[in-house]
Amino acid sequence: MKDINRRKALGMTAAAVGTSVFSPAYAQSLNKRKIAFTLLFAPGGDVGWDYEHVRGLEQARAAYGDRAQIDAFHEVAEWGNGDKEKFQELVDDGYDMIFTTSAGYMKSTIEVAQANPNVIFESCAGYIRAANVATYNTRWYEGRAVEGFLAATMSKTNRIGYVGAYPIPQVIRGINAAYLAAKSVNPDIVFDIAWLNTWYDYEQEGAVARQMIERGADVLMQHTVSTAVVEAAQEKGIYSFGQGSDMSHYAPDAVMTSMINNWGPYYVQRIGEFLDGTWESKDTWGGLGAQMVAMAPLLETLPSRTVLQAQDVIARLSSGEEHAYTGPVRLQDGSGWLAPGETASDSRLLTMDYYVDGISSVYPSEG
Incomplete structure (x- = not known):
């Protein structure tokens, strides 16, 4: 009609x-x-x-x-x-x-x-x-796994700041994937997570990022839209990652790579x-294998060994040889989630509303 x-x-x-x-x-x-x-x-x-x-x-x-x-x-x-x-x-x-x-x-x-x-x-x-x-x-949680590896490798304080928008599955998936990858490199790594309840607020994103730096974070991650987080990292001389796009031109000394939605x-x-x-x-x-997720070029000043290791992580995730969620994994409350060698199903990932074991931040209440 x-x-x-x-x-x-x-x-x-x-x-x-x-x-x-x-x-x-x-x-x-x-x-x-x-x-x-x-x-x-x-x-x-x-x-x-x-x-x-x-x-x-x-x-x-x-x-x-x-x-x-x-x-x-x-x-x-x-x-x-x-x-x-x-x-x-x-x-x-x-x-x-x-x-x-x-x-x-x-x-x-x-x-x-x-x-x-x-x-x-x-x-x-x-x-x-x-x-x-x-x-x-x-x-994009695959890209977060790459970032988590780099964050833990390059952190000297063992503290990573993570600025999140909303506590919804697509954001939680990224946090957990990043943490699991980081923990595999450094079991002592700590994630300092903050929720803004907005996708974009340049001033608030920057303020929260600086508070995280004051608490000892020397690498920042984000699932918000603006460039405020990477700019705060550039200003304070620490590392960060671009979100969704290559943000390196806003923080050329800070951005180790960016996860790009293609x-x-x-x-x-x-x-x-x-x-x-x-x-x-x-x-x-x-994801990476389907080229719907891409990683921006790695920061040139990273140690060559770290670059090679990160490239290997990207290659294994792209080929399917490695899955960002592979057991054994327990949840924050101590309950079992993935058995040794088991990988998370898409249905589990799509409905993710919990932190994995090791994340000390309190899971946000609904709303």
Whole structure:
């Protein structure tokens, strides 16, 4: 019905303005499918969560610009009804495929998708699928394992500061993976974890990072969006890691590497399938091996032995020879979780709401 109404409206427009609108170029534009991306923040910037999604959708534009109109919509609120209203607005505006690029959009994505079964949705970091809703994410916890190895190797104080956004599974997975990798290098390593309850707050991120440094942290990790944490590390002469993008140009002496979300290949593939009529609802969770996660170049001043060891960790995670979650692993409360040699299933990872044994920080209460 939506497509019929669109054709009817276009026909009325043609009648009103004359037959000149039916030039070959105009006729081709009528056949383009409309694809939308909803993003959290204002446009601009050269790092971060949205930046990598924009890079990805631009790759899709380059691949399918003659077949699809691909648009980005910024500052779509993650909580409340703002996202739901925006998704429905996009449906009403004739968008055939909508990528909702944050975990907080999941509930509204499902609700709007159920009401509009002829529109395709792709839910980033979501875990609820439907016939017209696919889910996708990157296994960035693999990148966190690399960072954890480097953090423990380079720390002299045995104290790592970790600035987290929200205590949700995708963030918890990264903390636990980093800690397990760090502990394998140095059993005495301590993680100082702080929660901000926001993805982006430059001032707060920087303030918390400096407090961690005052408490003795000499390596900082983050699962927040801004560059404040790496800048604090640069200012204080300690090490850090970029989040989601290569942040080394903001802290050239501090950033040992950055975990990069590489969305472009996925967007090119899935939009191509949609345009060709072969799209199917499925869950995609790609890591280093699938090149959906990449590690930025290692800091040149790192010891050569450390560089070689880190490259080996990356290679083993990429090949599947090593899994970031391999037993024996116990939980913070002392209960058994993974037996020796056992690896964590995706279902366990997707619902992770606990710390592993050895993390001394108190697990945050819900809400």
